[in-house]
Amino acid sequence: MSDKTLMLGAFQTFGLGGAWRLPANTSVDFLQLDHWVTMAKRLDQAGVDFLFFADDYSYPVLDGRVIDVAIEKAVLFPRGDPSTILSALALVTERLGLVVTSSTTVEKPQMLAKRLATLDHLSKGRIGWNVVTGSGQNASSKLMGEKMIAHDDRYAVADEHVNLTMKLWEGSWEDDALKVDKENGIYADPSKVHEIEHDGPFFKAHGLLTVPPSPQRTPVLFQAGTSPRGRDLAARYAEAVFVAAEVDMMATQIADIKARAEQFGRSADAIKFMPAGTFIVAETEAEARALRERMVGYQTLEGAAAAYAFFTGLDLASMDLDKPLATTKTEQGRTNVERFSGENGKPAPTVRQILDEFRRNGVMGQPFIGTPEQVVDQAEAVIETTGADGFLVQPDPTGGYDDFIDLVMPEMRRRGLLTEAPSGPTLRERIFGEGQARLPHDHPGTAYIAATPVAVG
Amino acid sequence: MSDKTLMLGAFQTFGLGGAWRLPANTSVDFLQLDHWVTMAKRLDQAGVDFLFFADDYSYPVLDGRVIDVAIEKAVLFPRGDPSTILSALALVTERLGLVVTSSTTVEKPQMLAKRLATLDHLSKGRIGWNVVTGSGQNASSKLMGEKMIAHDDRYAVADEHVNLTMKLWEGSWEDDALKVDKENGIYADPSKVHEIEHDGPFFKAHGLLTVPPSPQRTPVLFQAGTSPRGRDLAARYAEAVFVAAEVDMMATQIADIKARAEQFGRSADAIKFMPAGTFIVAETEAEARALRERMVGYQTLEGAAAAYAFFTGLDLASMDLDKPLATTKTEQGRTNVERFSGENGKPAPTVRQILDEFRRNGVMGQPFIGTPEQVVDQAEAVIETTGADGFLVQPDPTGGYDDFIDLVMPEMRRRGLLTEAPSGPTLRERIFGEGQARLPHDHPGTAYIAATPVAVG
Numbered sequence: 001m002s003d004k005t006l007m008l009g010a011f012q013t014f015g016l017g018g019a020w021r022l023p024a025n026t027s028v029d030f031l032q033l034d035h036w037v038t039m040a041k042r043l044d045q046a047g048v049d050f051l052f053f054a055d056d057y058s059y060p061v062l063d064g065r066v067i068d069v070a071i072e073k074a075v076l077f078p079r080g081d082p083s084t085i086l087s088a089l090a091l092v093t094e095r096l097g098l099v100v101t102s103s104t105t106v107e108k109p110q111m112l113a114k115r116l117a118t119l120d121h122l123s124k125g126r127i128g129w130n131v132v133t134g135s136g137q138n139a140s141s142k143l144m145g146e147k148m149i150a151h152d153d154r155y156a157v158a159d160e161h162v163n164l165t166m167k168l169w170e171g172s173w174e175d176d177a178l179k180v181d182k183e184n185g186i187y188a189d190p191s192k193v194h195e196i197e198h199d200g201p202f203f204k205a206h207g208l209l210t211v212p213p214s215p216q217r218t219p220v221l222f223q224a225g226t227s228p229r230g231r232d233l234a235a236r237y238a239e240a241v242f243v244a245a246e247v248d249m250m251a252t253q254i255a256d257i258k259a260r261a262e263q264f265g266r267s268a269d270a271i272k273f274m275p276a277g278t279f280i281v282a283e284t285e286a287e288a289r290a291l292r293e294r295m296v297g298y299q300t301l302e303g304a305a306a307a308y309a310f311f312t313g314l315d316l317a318s319m320d321l322d323k324p325l326a327t328t329k330t331e332q333g334r335t336n337v338e339r340f341s342g343e344n345g346k347p348a349p350t351v352r353q354i355l356d357e358f359r360r361n362g363v364m365g366q367p368f369i370g371t372p373e374q375v376v377d378q379a380e381a382v383i384e385t386t387g388a389d390g391f392l393v394q395p396d397p398t399g400g401y402d403d404f405i406d407l408v409m410p411e412m413r414r415r416g417l418l419t420e421a422p423s424g425p426t427l428r429e430r431i432f433g434e435g436q437a438r439l440p441h442d443h444p445g446t447a448y449i450a451a452t453p454v455a456v457g
Numbered sequence: 458m459s460d461k462t463l464m465l466g467a468f469q470t471f472g473l474g475g476a477w478r479l480p481a482n483t484s485v486d487f488l489q490l491d492h493w494v495t496m497a498k499r500l501d502q503a504g505v506d507f508l509f510f511a512d513d514y515s516y517p518v519l520d521g522r523v524i525d526v527a528i529e530k531a532v533l534f535p536r537g538d539p540s541t542i543l544s545a546l547a548l549v550t551e552r553l554g555l556v557v558t559s560s561t562t563v564e565k566p567q568m569l570a571k572r573l574a575t576l577d578h579l580s581k582g583r584i585g586w587n588v589v590t591g592s593g594q595n596a597s598s599k600l601m602g603e604k605m606i607a608h609d610d611r612y613a614v615a616d617e618h619v620n621l622t623m624k625l626w627e628g629s630w631e632d633d634a635l636k637v638d639k640e641n642g643i644y645a646d647p648s649k650v651h652e653i654e655h656d657g658p659f660f661k662a663h664g665l666l667t668v669p670p671s672p673q674r675t676p677v678l679f680q681a682g683t684s685p686r687g688r689d690l691a692a693r694y695a696e697a698v699f700v701a702a703e704v705d706m707m708a709t710q711i712a713d714i715k716a717r718a719e720q721f722g723r724s725a726d727a728i729k730f731m732p733a734g735t736f737i738v739a740e741t742e743a744e745a746r747a748l749r750e751r752m753v754g755y756q757t758l759e760g761a762a763a764a765y766a767f768f769t770g771l772d773l774a775s776m777d778l779d780k781p782l783a784t785t786k787t788e789q790g791r792t793n794v795e796r797f798s799g800e801n802g803k804p805a806p807t808v809r810q811i812l813d814e815f816r817r818n819g820v821m822g823q824p825f826i827g828t829p830e831q832v833v834d835q836a837e838a839v840i841e842t843t844g845a846d847g848f849l850v851q852p853d854p855t856g857g858y859d860d861f862i863d864l865v866m867p868e869m870r871r872r873g874l875l876t877e878a879p880s881g882p883t884l885r886e887r888i889f890g891e892g893q894a895r896l897p898h899d900h901p902g903t904a905y906i907a908a909t910p911v912a913v914g
Contacts, residue, residue, distance in 0.1 A: 014575070015667075021639045028637055031578035031669065033548050057567065059667055066652060066665055074644035079667040080575035088544035088579070091490055110514065110600055111563070118471070118537035121488035122545070143567055145661025180485055182478045185755065187531035195523060204602025208523055210472075210516055210536040212488065298642065 005419045006383070006412065007240075007272055007390030007431060009052045009099065010043050010401055014082035016074040017399045018362065021298045027399035031080060033088055039400050040089040043096055046405040047418065049430055050097025050128060051089065052222070052242075052392060053082035057106055057143055058136020060306040062315050066139070070306045083115060090123035097427035099128035099222055104161035105141075105149055106134055110205055113168040116219050117211035125215025125426030125437060130222040131237070133158045133230075137332055138313050151331045155229035160200045162221070162237050166445035167196050169218045172209035174450045188212070194450050216437050218445050220427050226253045227334040234271070235260030236444060240431065242392050244276035244365050245339055249346075251386040258387075266442045272431060275382055277391030278367035281407045285370045292369050295397055296360050304358035311336045311363060316351050324348035336363060364394055372411040380417070462876045463840070463869065464697075464729055464847030464888060466509045466556065467500050467858055471539035473531045475819065476854045478755045484856035488537060490545055496857050497546040500553055503862040504875065506887055507554030507585060508546065509679070509699075509849055510539035514563055514600055515593020517763040519772050523596070527763045540572060547580035554884035556585035556679055561618035562598075562606055563591060567662055570625035573676050574668035582672025582883030582894060587679035588694070590615045590687075594789055595770050608788045612686035617657045619678070619694050623902035624653050626675045629666035631907045645669070651907050673894055675902050677884045683710045684791040691728070692717030693901060697888065699849050701733035701822050702796055706803075708843040715844075723899045729888060732839055734848030735824035738864045742827045749826050752854055753817050761815035768793045768820060773808050781805035793820060821851055829868040837874070 017027040029035040043051055059077045060070035070077045086098045098119070102112050112129075120127040133154040134140055141148040149157060177192035198205040223230070223238035226245070234241045235257050243250045254273045261271055280295075282288040305316045313332035319325065325348065328341045340357075342348030349357070361367065368375035379391065396403040412418050423434040432440070439445045474484040486492040500508055516534045517527035527534045543555045555576070559569050569586075577584040590611040591597055598605040606614060634649035655662040680687070680695035683702070691698045692714050700707045711730045718728055737752075739745040762773045770789035777783065782805065785798045797814075799805030806814070818824065825832035836848065853860040869875050880891040889897070896902045 016644065020644070021642050023639060025639075028639075031575070031671075033544065033579050037548065057571070057667075059665060064663075066647075066650075068647035071645050071647040071650050072643055077667060078645075078669050079571075080578065081572045081668075083541070084572055084575045084579065085544050087490065087542050088548045091494065091545045091548060106568070108563075108601065114514070114536075115538045115541060118488070118541045121537065122490050122541060139664060143662055143664030144565065145655070145663070182480060182482075182485075185478050186529055187473065187477070188528050188535075190523075190525035190528040193523075193528050198602070205600055206521075206602070207596060207600030208516060210514075210534060211538075212535050214488075 004389070006417045007274065008048045008418075009050045009274055009390070009392045010048050011052050011054065011276065011392045011394050013054045014080040014085070015078050017395050019295050019298065019397045019399070020074055022295070022397050025397065025399045027395070033085075036085050036089060037092050040093050040096060042405060043401060044093035046401070046409060047422065048096065048393075048401070048405075049390075049422065050099050050427060052099040052128075052130065053101055054130070055079065055082050055101035056132070056134075056136050057103065057140040058134070058310065059139050060310040061139040061142075062309050064138075064142065067306045067309065069300075069302045070310070073300065073303045073306075075303045075306045076310045083119075086119050086127070087122050090119070090126065095126070095422065095424050095430070097126050097128055097220070097430060098123055099130055099220070101130040101132055103132045103134040103140075104158040105137070105154055106144065109161050109164040109203055110168065110207075113165050113209050114211055117169060117209060117214045120214035120216050120219055121211070125428075127216065128220035128222050128240070128427055130224065130242070131158060131162060131233070132224065133233075136310060148331060151227070151334060152229055155233055157202045158233055159236070160202045164198050164200065164203050164205055166218050167198060167448045168205070168209040170439070170445055170448040171196055171450045173213045175213065178212050192450070216426050216428050218439050220431060225333065225335055227338065230335070231257050231260060235266070236264055238271055239428070240272045240274060242274050242276070243388070244363055246365060247382055247385050249339065250275055250365070250382075250388070254386050254388060264444075270440065270442060272389040273386070274390055274392040275386060275388050276364040276394060277379060278364050278394040279375050279379075279404050279408050280367050280369045280397070281372055281375050281403050283371065285374060288369050288371070291397060292367065299359045301355050301359055304355050307362060308336065308354065308358050316355055319351045321352040321355075322350050324350060325354070372407045375408060376411045376415065376417075461846070463874045464731065465505045465875075466507045466731055466847070466849045467505050468509050468511065468733065468849045468851050470511045471537040471542070472535050474852050474856045476752045476755060476856070477531055479752065479854050482854065482856045484852070490542075493542050493546060494549050497550050497553055499862060500858060501550035503858070503866060504879065505553065505850075505858070505862075506847075506879065507556050507884060509556040509585075509587065510558055511587070512536065512539050512558040513589070513591075513593050514560065514597040515591070515767065516596050517767040518596040518599075519766050521595075521599065524763045524766060526757075526759045527767070530757065530760045530763075532760045532763045533767045540576075543576050543584070544579050547576070547583065552583070552879065552881050552887070554583050554585055554677070554887060555580055556587055556677070558587040558589055560589045560591040560597075561615040562594070562611055563601065566618050566621040566660055567625065567664075570622050570666050571668055574626060574666060574671045577671035577673050577676055578668070582885075584673065585677035585679050585697070585884055587681065587699070588615060588619060588690070589681065593767055605788060608684070608791060609686055612690055614659045615690055616693070617659045621655050621657070621660050621662055623675050624655060624905045625662070625666040627896070627902055627905040628653055628907045630670045632670065635669050649907070673883050673885050675896050677888060682790065682792055684795065687792070688714045688717060692723070693721055695728055696885070696900075697729045697731060699731050699733070700845070701820055703822060704839055704842050706796065707732055707822070707839075707845070711843050711845060721901075727897065727899060729846040730843070731847055731849040732843060732845050733821040733851060734836060735821050735851040736832050736836075736861050736865050737824050737826045737854070738829055738832050738860050740828065742831060745826050745828070748854060749824065756816045758812050758816055761812050764819060765793070765811070765815050773812055776808045778809040778812075779807050781807060782811070829864045832865060833868045833872065833874075
């Protein structure tokens with residue numbers, strides 16, 4: 001075991017958790033401020049590094065219609081807008097990072113830049129942006145009244161979107177543009193505030209980010225999605241990558257993204273890798289296993305098929321249950337097609353096996369189950385095998401993190417796996433160390449940093 | 458004086474106030490959470506009905522370039538995103554309404570619907586949407602990389618946008634669709650959740666609002682903009698209208714919008730009218746007048762020209778100072794062109810007079826200046842002349858509302874002008890009375906309310 005300490009994020013959607021039916025599960029309160037305030041305070045005080053909100057404009061659809069069972073059983077539905085809650089959470093927490101998802105096929109770069117720059121100010125530099133490309137295109141493109149964008153094109157859109165957004169954040173204001181000089185009536189130096197000029201195939205922009213420079217400028221860039229195009233996007237721009245698959249597949253993905261990043265001139269430790277971590281923990285292994293089975297018991301094969309349709313667009317119910325996937329062709333997310341296609345060197349499972357895997361584990365890979373000692377043993381093994389840097393922790397069966405905080409973190413701390421004094425105050429410093437509030441020098445976004453040309457001799 | 462009580466809103470931009478240079482002015486802290494938390498708590502406790510955030514993606518531009526003086530003097534620049542702060546303010550207040558501006562030419566209806574529905578939940582029904590059409594098109598269309606939309610077309614876009622957004626809010630979920638039945642594992646009844654079908658000239662949407670029904674469904678609809686097309690939009694949809702002009706012009710505008718609303722089948726009191734109210738108040742009239750002159754002293758003619766360019770697209774500096782407007786043709790906002798064009802039956806002022814009016818009063822009309830008794834006398838006269846329902850109160854010279862709350866509101870209360878026990882808990886009930894949380898029956902948005910057809914024998 002290396003002596004590195006683990007980074008911990010808390011994974012949430014702004015909706016119901018898979019275990020919402022458990023009597024003690026509180027995720028049905030997701031539209032109440034208090035629900036999030038209580039959770040965020042707890043995470044902050046416990047020393048979890050950040051709260052991460054997945055999001056999507058999509059929901060499970062087949063043949064162009066929402067799947068009834070998704071509404072009835074709350075499968076990847078409903079969803080509120082997590083960007084709306086961040087200022088309240090910034091207010092009640094001291095150091096917790098706040099990571100929010102925004103899709104590059106839905107939100108305009110100019111709007112996202114203004115919104116996240118404002119939030120980066122309000123939180124004093126604690127914002128992260130999880131860049132997604134909109135894998136749920138079959139639903140969201142219809143909702144938005146737009147043509148569905150093919151998988152690889154979505155990554156070209158994402159690449160340009162991220163670049164334009166970084167231009168706005170890094171290039172609009174020079175570091176010393178802001179004066180706030182009441183005496184002389186000078187708010188900012190116009191010669192140090194620059195209009196961005198961008199003319200790309202997907203986006204055009206000529207103008208200003210109207211928000212003065214925030215502590216991090218570019219929020220910490222998160223990414224998920226591990227198709228070849230997704231890995232390429234991660235290797236170019238991501239500072240933290242969320243992975244979720246079987247352990248050996250995660251190891252391959254992480255090694256591949258690291259190698260690609262180095263090809264792009266980024267350092268080997270420029271990206272932190274965060275596997276999904278589902279901790280089902282109790283005083284005894286038997287209790288933990290019983291809890292686990294109770295949770296799985298709430299999941300139906302119909303719900304699993306709806307979830308699979310959400311992530312891939314494929315209709316498992318229309319396929320032969322005893323054969324592998326009848327087609328692996330999709331223009332939606334490929335991560336969960338390639339995972340089960342036999343293309344990764346593993347034998348392709350049958351549709352029945354895929355449904356059962358989705359029913360039990362969804363997209364989050366194998367859970368850790370047992371006593372605190374056992375789950376931390378299992379988690380340490382994942383870190384060792386994959387070279388990952390920590391976990392994006394899935395909520396407890398209750399929807400929050402009380403078990404994780406009360407039972408798992410003390411065991412991690414006992415083993416020296418957690419930092420005692422995280423650096424800050426910004427999220428990027430918390431992840432990469434004191435003084436690193438801005439993008440590092442080997443990040444492509446630094447090319448856009450605004451500076452007045454210096455006349456040379 | 459009628460016996461009606463006054464509605465009070467607090468007007469803010471998420472940026473600097475015009476008096477930011479005053480040593481005591483705190484608006485330079487607009488990117489700090491505490492600044493807004495303190496202000497919102499004070500307004501809530503004082504009994505102000507709502508906090509209103511104007512917003513725009515625009516800034517002063519001429520000939521396609523940002524105007525330097527706007528950056529230097531902070532003229533309608535900088536700007537953060539006010540939608541980000543609302544959850545923090547909902548958390549620290551009990552009853553204060555929270556009204557946010559979103560432009561129908563910038564934000565997609567589907568995104569706005571999700572965002573404001575989430576906020577309406579988090580605030581327990583205290584959200585209002587100020588519908589603007591994007592009058593600052595010369596800057597924002599370039600920033601967004603889009604073609605500038607002509608003035609009248611913008612209103613056609615706005616009309617369709619508002620209708621689609623109301624469809625999503627009112628039509629996606631029937632009142633009894635949500636079950637949250639843990640025992641039987643039924644979150645919602647799929648037969649009572651409906652996909653919206655919309656195919657218009659400007660927007661298409663086929664899909665769901667993924668947010669369960671919020672307390673108000675459609676947030677309270679605010680509108681400003683008093684061109685003929687703007688009045689038409691207000692008369693059709695608005696529940697509260699912000700007006701700012703000379704008193705007799707406001708009276709004409711209000712009467713006209715009321716008459717149009719009645720033509721559209723809405724009741725005479727379906728719309729509340731809120732003139733801008735700038736209260737410059739002190740213990741003596743002389744002190745108030747001195748304060749006023751000090752504030753005006755901070756404003757320059759250059760800044761006034763930049764502000765005029767922002768609102769109208771017209772370049773006063775290029776015109777003869779001693780003649781009326783050289784052109785009244787603009788595809789940007791017309792409110793402040795028509796105001797000075799002589800088309801309203803008043804003699805057209807010279808460019809010099811327009812600049813001086815803009816330097817002194819901007820777009821907010823005549824301030825009320827004097828002792829508490831004097832300013833409330835002046836305010837009452839405006840209510841009487843115009844038939845308005847209250848004021849959208851401009852910030853004190855300090856950027857907040859301490860003077861207004863400590864000096865003006867007690868005088869209003871003494872005269873019985875303020876409600877002692879506002880109804881609630883939603884903003885619509887606060888404005889229109891107990892039990893009126895949803896759109897009233899004569900509002901066109903009610904046509905979209907989802908209901909399962911009842912089979913008739």
